[in-house]
Amino acid sequence: GQQLNQSPQSMFIQEGEDVSMNCTSSSIFNTWLWYKQEPGEGPVLLIALYKAGELTSNGRLTAQFGITRKDSFLNISASIPSDVGIYFCAGRKVQGAQKLVFGQGTRLTINP
């Protein structure tokens, strides 16, 4: 099945640094979602994007729906230790469809 190409696969940063990750596809999506997963937990929705060009923030997190509708970006500013986890992008191709296509995840590790 189709997967989204998420990069980087892992990041090792210092506390306080900014983080950027992205998700790309060869197909157009009409919804982009960003999730965070912590050990022993299910994914938790961080940000949902519904319109090309949309820029949405959730605290120190900012995500953008790419103009081409084939990509999305997530930025985390001034990282803190609790940002550690795996971040997933997910996309929905068709309005009303139940299926989400997920990226492979970006594992974020923060050195204090």
Place this chain on the structure above:
Amino acid sequence: DADVTQTPRNRITKTGKRIMLECSQTKGHDRMYWYRQDPGLGLRLIYYSFDVKDINKGEISDGYSVSRQAQAKFSLSLESAIPNQTALYFCATSDGGPETQYFGPGTRLLVL
């Protein structure tokens, strides 16, 4: 109490055995989903259900079956487990589109 609970949290079984993973929710949502997560592949949809009488196959339903016993309960069965079904399994619920999904904590399954 957690809104979405999954039992067991961890399970080891042998090839050929039939096993059932259970999911229950107190969120009052009509829609329930089963996903599997493999390292490097993100989440993939196995089955989803809009209500007790509605069951739909997802992306990777072969080798799996489900039962929606009540609005609050959705079980996933592996009729004859095989090693490549070793994965982390998540149940999710929603009251709208997939972007509103709330994930359970997951069941880690190892098939020997």
